[in-house]
Amino acid sequence: MTTLPLAGMRVIDLTRALAGPYCTMLFADLGADVIKVEPPAGDMSRTQGPYRDDDEYRAYGGYFASINRNKRSIVVDLSTADGANVIRELARDADAVIENFRPGVMDRFGLSYESLSAANPRLVYGAIRGFGDSRTGESPYLNRPAFDVVAQAMGGMMAITGQPEGDPVKIGPGIGDLYPAVLTAFGVMAAIWDARRTGHGRFVDVAMYDAIVSLCERIVHQHSYTGSVPGREGNDHPLLSPFGVFRAADGWVAVAAPLDKQWVRLCDVIGAPALGHDPRFATNVARLSNRAAVREIVEKWTGCRSRAEVTDALASSVPVGPVNTVDELFADPHLKSRRMLVEVEQPGSAIPVILAGQPVKFTDSPAEAFRRAPLLGEHTDEICTELGLSAAEITRLRVTQAVL
Known part of the structure; x- marks a missing residue:
């Protein structure tokens, strides 16, 4: 045994x-x-x-x-x-x-x-x-x-x-x-x-x-490489985009598509394939420079859908998950x-x-x-x-x- x-x-x-x-x-x-x-x-x-x-x-x-x-x-x-x-x-x-x-x-x-x-x-x-x-x-x-x-x-x-x-x-x-x-x-x-x-x-x-x-290793190497003093950025990531929490119709959902191919997949799913190759958003560096616009694009789609609908639509393409409360953890089949x-x-x-x-x-x-x-x-x-x-x-x- x-x-x-x-x-x-x-x-x-x-x-x-x-x-x-x-x-x-x-x-x-x-x-x-x-x-x-x-x-x-x-x-x-x-x-x-x-x-x-x-x-x-x-x-x-x-x-x-x-x-x-x-x-x-x-x-x-x-x-x-x-x-x-x-x-x-x-x-x-x-x-x-x-x-x-x-x-x-x-x-x-x-x-x-x-x-x-x-x-x-x-x-x-x-x-x-x-x-x-x-x-x-x-x-x-x-x-x-x-x-x-x-x-x-x-x-x-x-x-x-x-x-x-x-x-x-x-x-x-x-x-x-x-x-x-x-x-x-x-x-x-x-x-x-x-x-x-x-x-x-x-x-x-x-x-x-x-x-x-x-x-907190990330802020150490940022300061060493660039001299910057990273601060609070809410639910966004200072080096990756999109990478954060977005409003859904019934709460919040985490979406992370910082790789360029993930961004293309995300744009395909939300019905905006042209944005996947738009120079303003085609690379992670470009998306960081236009982070507010990226958030607007993603939230325009997530905001009129439930967390479950967003998760079901994206789960096979990009990392995604609802912001769960503890009662929802108790109901999650994965955890069981x-x-x-x-x-x-x-x-x-x-x-x-x-x-x-x-x-x-x-x-x-x-x-x-x-x-x-x-x-x-x-x-x-x-x-x-x-x-x-x-x-x-x-x-x-x-x-x-x-x-x-």
Whole structure:
């Protein structure tokens, strides 16, 4: 029987909020044993909702459920000597430890990369911080806290998002957290691969600020090549035309036909074949110079048709798609067939909840099995037993509240 590709890998998850848990969820979804270590009060996101109306238990809401599935939970008080020892034992046989505390926090607990790797030389240690870690490069901002909106603002993203005469706009999803999370998962996996080859792990450091600058690569090369300072351009693209969102009779639709042959196809479909070869529009450079006219041409056709009609007419010729709301995502047959909306148990509620699925698919692997997010400390005894602790030792740790 085939297994998920990361089966047999163990990741110790010392993260909280969004970036870290999303990163470790990627490992858990693909089969790794992810042990979520929580403080006695639990991950801060447990209490942030939203909750089902019938959920009187309220062990956690949608925020926590969405990014902590497929994990096991142990409660450990890192500030106690016994608690720190539990983490050392967990790390001794782990492939990776991942945390997103501010610099120096884990060091103060006696759980630095250096101390953990001394006992497990092949250990990979992943860190997600606002402005990085001094182990990989100093920063004048090193000790500042950061959230998604700060990373989006400082990384250049908000300066190019929104209408030209409007205010800077934050991108809806927490991309300042999620993209660093994905990069950390990529870096940790690369280091695990190297550790299995060499026997030596590495410290993997991703700064949220750095990640967003990387994601905004286009403005970096534009400034380097031309000296320009790109700004907000609404839903248009500064280098491609047509490439944006156009009004339809019942909403909005995205149309992208920047290649000259795509423009010809678009003009054929909308009943204006002569415009496909008109010198004002025949090349992408020409269309950029006449972008307002291009928008008028496209919207004259899309504006009197529904999103479905526009999509059906163009889908075989040029990239096109409706601007969907979330209820429309729930009705989309693609997402159902691709298992991108998955049903998961919700403790305290009689009805399962729907979560966003895992987009990484594999042939020859079993269908993704999504276990609900764990209750706080749900697997503490189980994990402590796996470490070789006796029932008496576990009881002692519970009495001292080193574990719960």
